[in-house]
Amino acid sequence: MTSDDFRAAAHTAADLAADHLAGLAAGQVWQPMDDAARRTLLDAPLPAAGRPLDELLAAVGRDVLPYPMGNGHPRFFGWVNSAPAPAGVLATLAAAAMNPSSAGGDHADVHLERAVVRWIAELVGFPHPAGGGLLTSGTSMATIVCLAAARNRAARDAGWDVREDGLAGMPPLVGYVTGETHSCVRKAAELLGLGSKHLRVVATGPDGRLDPAGLRTAIARDRAAGLLPFLVVASAGTVGTGAVDAFDPIADLCAEERLWLHVDGAYGAFGVLDPEIAHRYAGLARADSLALDPHKWLGVPVDCGCALVRDPAELRAAFSLVPSYLRDEAAGELGWFSEYGTEQTRPFRALKVWATIAHRGRDGLAADIARTTALARRLGELVTADPDLELLAEVQTSIVAFRLRPADPTGPADEAALDALNRELPAAVQRRGRAFLTGARLDGREILRACLLNPATTEEDLAVLLAEVKAAGREHSG
Numbered sequence: 001m002t003s004d005d006f007r008a009a010a011h012t013a014a015d016l017a018a019d020h021l022a023g024l025a026a027g028q029v030w031q032p033m034d035d036a037a038r039r040t041l042l043d044a045p046l047p048a049a050g051r052p053l054d055e056l057l058a059a060v061g062r063d064v065l066p067y068p069m070g071n072g073h074p075r076f077f078g079w080v081n082s083a084p085a086p087a088g089v090l091a092t093l094a095a096a097a098m099n100p101s102s103a104g105g106d107h108a109d110v111h112l113e114r115a116v117v118r119w120i121a122e123l124v125g126f127p128h129p130a131g132g133g134l135l136t137s138g139t140s141m142a143t144i145v146c147l148a149a150a151r152n153r154a155a156r157d158a159g160w161d162v163r164e165d166g167l168a169g170m171p172p173l174v175g176y177v178t179g180e181t182h183s184c185v186r187k188a189a190e191l192l193g194l195g196s197k198h199l200r201v202v203a204t205g206p207d208g209r210l211d212p213a214g215l216r217t218a219i220a221r222d223r224a225a226g227l228l229p230f231l232v233v234a235s236a237g238t239v240g241t242g243a244v245d246a247f248d249p250i251a252d253l254c255a256e257e258r259l260w261l262h263v264d265g266a267y268g269a270f271g272v273l274d275p276e277i278a279h280r281y282a283g284l285a286r287a288d289s290l291a292l293d294p295h296k297w298l299g300v301p302v303d304c305g306c307a308l309v310r311d312p313a314e315l316r317a318a319f320s321l322v323p324s325y326l327r328d329e330a331a332g333e334l335g336w337f338s339e340y341g342t343e344q345t346r347p348f349r350a351l352k353v354w355a356t357i358a359h360r361g362r363d364g365l366a367a368d369i370a371r372t373t374a375l376a377r378r379l380g381e382l383v384t385a386d387p388d389l390e391l392l393a394e395v396q397t398s399i400v401a402f403r404l405r406p407a408d409p410t411g412p413a414d415e416a417a418l419d420a421l422n423r424e425l426p427a428a429v430q431r432r433g434r435a436f437l438t439g440a441r442l443d444g445r446e447i448l449r450a451c452l453l454n455p456a457t458t459e460e461d462l463a464v465l466l467a468e469v470k471a472a473g474r475e476h477s478g
Contacts, residue, residue: 001053009053010093016057017089020065021072024083025456028433030070037067070436074457075464077450078430078438080239080267085299087359088352092301095348102346104328104336113337113350119357120306123365124269125281126290131312131334134341135304135349139266139291140184142307145341146289147175147188147231149314150260154230156317157258163318167193174198174222175231178210180238180442182264198227208243208393210234212250219257231260236284236292237268240440240449241392242376242399244268247283254288265292266305267451271397273366274373280396288314297369297398297453300356304349307341315340368455372398376452379462388470392442398452401442404473415445421476422446428472435465 040063071081095109102109113135121128136142151173155162160170167173177185177199186196200222203214210232219229232254234245247263254261263269263284269292272281284290290308294300309315312334320339328336338344360368380395380402387407391400403422423446426439437450450465 005053009057012054012057013060013093016061016065020068021084021086021089024068024072025074027073029073029075029436030068030430031433032431033067037063073436074454075435075461076454077452077465078426078436080296080451080453082296082299082453083456084301085356085359087355088299088301091352091355095351098348100348101344102348102350103326103338103344104331106330109348109350110337112354114334116350116353116357117306117308120292120294120353121308123357123362124265124272124290124292125285126287126308127285127310128308129310129312131316131340132310133306133308134315134337135306135346135353136341136343137303138295138305139182139264139293140187140305141342142291142305143182143184143262143264144188144191145307145315145319146262146291146309147185147194148192149289149309149318150231150262151192151194152318153260153314154228158228171226171228172198173230174200174227175233176200176202176215176218176229176259177233178202178204178235178238180204180208180240180243181233181235182239182266184266185233185264204243208238208241208396210245210250212246212253215250216253219253219259229257229259231262233262233264234287235268236263236265236281236290237271237397237399239267240399240442240447241401242268242395242397242451243393244271244277244280244396247281247286251283251286260288261286263287263290265290267293267296267399268397270297270365270369271373273362274370275366276370277373277397294353294356297372298353298356298365299368299453300353304353312340369398371455372452372457375457375459375462376400376450378459379450379452379465382462382466386466388473389466392445392447400450400452401440401447402450403445403447404469406473406477419446421473422448424476425469425472428476429468432468432472435461435468437465437469 070076072083100109117133118128152162154173173194179201189199190196200218202218203211205211222229234250236244251261272278288310293305295302295304316339376395376398379400380391383389383391383402390405391402393401430436440447440449
């Protein structure tokens with residue numbers, strides 16, 4: 001391939017991407033793939049001979065781009081998935097062209113990652129000593145990284161060397177979560193050998209936030225039973241409702257009990273940039289670790305999470321292993337990123353983070369986030385004002401938890417019928433193609449949840465969403 005061949009193909013790829021992004025708002029949010037389109041991808045034969053780039057790009061435009069997940073559309077309110085920031089899209093191409101392993105060494109990606117990790121910490125107000133963080137595939141991996149450091153510190157305090165001896169024979173380490181804690185915490189506990197049965201579910205108050213009094217009681221009970229409490233996981237925005245825990249009283253208790261405070265800020269930590277809700281995040285900086293996702297509220301293209309820690313030495317103690325074939329005498333005091341996590345070969349994630357943040361700047365990002373939280377509050381008002389809808393939780397960040405509760409007496413009346421109706425609604429709304437939301441369970445009830453991350457969303461889009469929920473409800477009842 002000549003450079004001219006690549007240049008021509010790159011121009012075509014750029015046009016495909018630009019046309020795709022430009023056409024999103026006018027199209028359906030999501031549509032199921034027809035059988036023929038699905039089989040085209042599933043049954044594609046392994047090619048014996050190569051194909052020209054123009055043919056490959058034509059196939060992308062024909063067989064892939066017409067069938068998106070939908071998260072680029074301004075009426076996509078499902079899960080916690082953002083539209084891609086244009087600057088991040090462009091930077092992804094440049095990063096792939098360089099294709100380094102960002103494990104360590106003296107090249108641009110390594111130094112840029114240290115810079116953008118510092119930027120992320122500054123955005124959310126988390127203390128950031130040099131070496132106190134790294135980019136990961138997402139918060140699921142960042143959680144494993146942070147909880148491994150917490151586990152090793154607790155074992156060391158108890159006189160054990162987990163890296164050499166494992167956990168066998170050691171009194172069980174116990175962590176504390178709530179019923180709304182993200183499932184990645186349980187996965188991390190299982191993977192790290194802690195066992196999910198040693199994650200205690202602490203009650204929450206009516207506001208959905210962890211109850212410090214209940215936490216204190218649970219810790220005392222476990223200590224009396226000879227167990228080793230070591231971890232509390234608080235949330236800077238639960239996935240179900242966007243609730244933000246009260247960090248200061250939790251941090252006080254963790255300091256008193258010598259427990260590691262980890263904050264799951266995957267979705268919500270960047271909400272601190274909105275002056276209207278910044279007060280909810282008081283005490284966040286007191287955590288021992290924070291996991292968050294630039295690929296959520298900031299719109300950095302997937303994949304990109306971040307692990308931040310107060311004490312870099314704890315990360316390095318948990319992961320550092322430098323075989324002779326990876327020695328780098330010029331690595332300096334901080335060493336390589338691969339000493340702070342599980343990945344040895346690491347992709348160049350930093351460039352798309354740098355581009356996304358640098359393009360919008362702190363003020364631009366704050367404005368985008370403030371817009372989505374304001375729209376979420378407005379959606380909460382629209383739900384409250386509608387006799388056929390019921391708001392199920394205070395709107396604390398940019399997630400709105402509600403359900404359809406038809407006022408018409410011919411509609412579902414009992415809780416079981418309401419649950420059945422609202423369980424079916426997300427898929428029904430998605431199939432209609434004009435809006436996309438997802439469901440969950442909250443306090444034993446089926447809910448609809450709309451997550452607003454796209455600053456291009458308008459109040460008109462909110463009205464469409466609610467109209468689609470009610471129309472899908474009528475179809476279901478009919």
